[in-house]
Amino acid sequence: MFFHKVTNDDGTQMLIELYEDEIVTYCPKCNKEYQLEPEEIAGFLNSDADFSGTSIYCKGCYKPQLKAVK
Numbered sequence: 001m002f003f004h005k006v007t008n009d010d011g012t013q014m015l016i017e018l019y020e021d022e023i024v025t026y027c028p029k030c031n032k033e034y035q036l037e038p039e040e041i042a043g044f045l046n047s048d049a050d051f052s053g054t055s056i057y058c059k060g061c062y063k064p065q066l067k068a069v070k
């Protein structure tokens with residue numbers, strides 16, 4: 001079981017049970033709630049990205065970032 005550890009304003013800590021189907025993000029373009037697929041979470045954890053610095057677009061807004069290759 002996994003927990004989200006939250007520190008309250010008074011310094012006490014709280015553990016919130018974390019379920020895989022409760023991990024959501026918000027699309028930076030349309031602000032729609034987007035539930036992450038387990039593969040996406042796994043891919044994210046295996047990358048060097050940090051949670052707070054990452055924006056994930058919903059399937060409707062996601063456009064592959066194409067880079068010019070020379």
Ligand SMILES: [Zn+2]
Binds near residue numbers: 029057
């Ligand atoms: Zn979107």
